[in-house]
Amino acid sequence: MKRMVVALVVTLALAFVLLLTGAMLELGPVAIDLRAPVAAHLAQSGVSHPVTAVLLNYRGYDTLLEIAVLLLALLAILAVVGDTAATRPMASHPVLQMLARLATPLMIVVAIYLLWAGAFRPGGAFQAGAVLAAAAVLLHLVGLLPGWSTPGLRLRIGLVAGFALFLAVATGLLMHGTLLQYPPAAAGVLILLIEAGLTVSLALILAGLFLFLAREEAA
Amino acid sequence: MSTGFVFALTGAALFALGVAGVVLIGHLLRRILAFNLMGSGTYLVLVGLAQRHDVPDPVPQAMVLTGIVVAVAATALALALVRKLHALTGQVELPDDANG
Amino acid sequence: MTLAFDLLVALSLLWCGWHTLATPRLDRAIVLFITFGLLMTLVWARLSAPDIGLAEAAIGAGLTGALLFDAYGVLRRRSAGP
Numbered sequence: 001m002k003r004m005v006v007a008l009v010v011t012l013a014l015a016f017v018l019l020l021t022g023a024m025l026e027l028g029p030v031a032i033d034l035r036a037p038v039a040a041h042l043a044q045s046g047v048s049h050p051v052t053a054v055l056l057n058y059r060g061y062d063t064l065l066e067i068a069v070l071l072l073a074l075l076a077i078l079a080v081v082g083d084t085a086a087t088r089p090m091a092s093h094p095v096l097q098m099l100a101r102l103a104t105p106l107m108i109v110v111a112i113y114l115l116w117a118g119a120f121r122p123g124g125a126f127q128a129g130a131v132l133a134a135a136a137v138l139l140h141l142v143g144l145l146p147g148w149s150t151p152g153l154r155l156r157i158g159l160v161a162g163f164a165l166f167l168a169v170a171t172g173l174l175m176h177g178t179l180l181q182y183p184p185a186a187a188g189v190l191i192l193l194i195e196a197g198l199t200v201s202l203a204l205i206l207a208g209l210f211l212f213l214a215r216e217e218a219a
Numbered sequence: 220m221s222t223g224f225v226f227a228l229t230g231a232a233l234f235a236l237g238v239a240g241v242v243l244i245g246h247l248l249r250r251i252l253a254f255n256l257m258g259s260g261t262y263l264v265l266v267g268l269a270q271r272h273d274v275p276d277p278v279p280q281a282m283v284l285t286g287i288v289v290a291v292a293a294t295a296l297a298l299a300l301v302r303k304l305h306a307l308t309g310q311v312e313l314p315d316d317a318n319g
Numbered sequence: 320m321t322l323a324f325d326l327l328v329a330l331s332l333l334w335c336g337w338h339t340l341a342t343p344r345l346d347r348a349i350v351l352f353i354t355f356g357l358l359m360t361l362v363w364a365r366l367s368a369p370d371i372g373l374a375e376a377a378i379g380a381g382l383t384g385a386l387l388f389d390a391y392g393v394l395r396r397r398s399a400g401p
Contacts, residue, residue: 013235020231034278050277051370066285073292077299122369130377209295222325229329240340275367291378298390
């Protein structure tokens with residue numbers, strides 16, 4: 001019985017790949033091409049990198065919902081884990097700790113650069129937040145940062161700040177027109193402001209995905 | 220055959236591999252690995268098909284960026300649930316349905 | 320020439336993906352998954368998508384790999400304990 005199920009699933013998977021390959025080979029020229037409108041309005045969008053413009057201007061609503069989903073996932077993880085006591089960091093080799101101490105300021109500088117550069121070249125809030133979260137995980141792994149227990153007030157404010165800031169900007173714009181329709185003169189500043197909030201929150205959320213779970217098991 | 224096309228085909232194969240893995244594998248941690256393979260396959264199809272004539276397209280790239288970040292959050296939540304299951308029952312596989 | 324490189328990376332991707340799911344040792348599977356993430360970063364560079372490449376390297380390979388290893392360590396420690 002089990003063998004029949006395995007054979008059936010494998011056959012279906014192979015058939016799926018073959019059918020999809022056949023369908024892909026028959027595609028003609030691209031039907032919906034959004035490159036031209038993206039490039040046409042790039043001057044008014046506030047940034048000069050098309051991917052950042054799509055993420056934070058043309059499809060800004062998707063990014064707003066994305067940060068909300070991340071916050072929800074973190075809340076779900078906190079609910080699964082439950083209440084925990086504070087922990088002590090794991091001790092590690094002093095050479096590793098020295099390397100981590102040297103690397104962390106560099107990672108912070110790289111993150112701030114990526115945040116700033118997202119307006120003109122590849123980069124942006126997500127990459128910057130990911131680098132900061134990686135720095136936090138690195139510090140935890142060498143024993144310089146303890147695992148996180150139930151978040152205190154400052155951590156909670158930091159976690160929610162990105163989403164709250166984005167929502168505040170969106171609501172403010174809603175009162176003057178459509179949702180998330182930046183006035184072209186202020187679009188660059190607003191996008192940088194939103195991205196800064198997103199970077200801080202994203203770094204804390206991504207680091208929290210790891211650090212709220214990484215605790216010393218009771219001996 | 221353009222770059223986008225090669226990787227779109229690879230993405231389709233990875234997606235099928237991931238789905239077969241999620242369905243057939245019992246161990247929950249491996250199932251999470253297969254789920255991430257499915258996600259990577261989807262990203263490749265999204266960007267590869269849109270760029271099959273080798274011109275970069277920013278809209279599917281932005282969508283994939285969103286997808287990667289949401290997928291890591293989903294993976295973290297799934298791992299937290301697996302750890303809780305293991306702490307409560309000692310198993311890393313979901314119990315089979317009762318026969319009958 | 321570039322087609323040969325693309326095919327090589329695509330085949331490595333499929334090989335890595337298959338062995339992630341098929342290898343009997345779980346820690347080897349996680350290492351192969353991190354390798355898969357780094358190969359995906361190469362793919363994004365080939366597809367002229369450097370933003371996705373940056374995010375995939377940091378989040379897809381780095382953070383997901385750290386999460387998986389942490390979970391694997393906890394599961395192993397608990398089953399080897401009392």
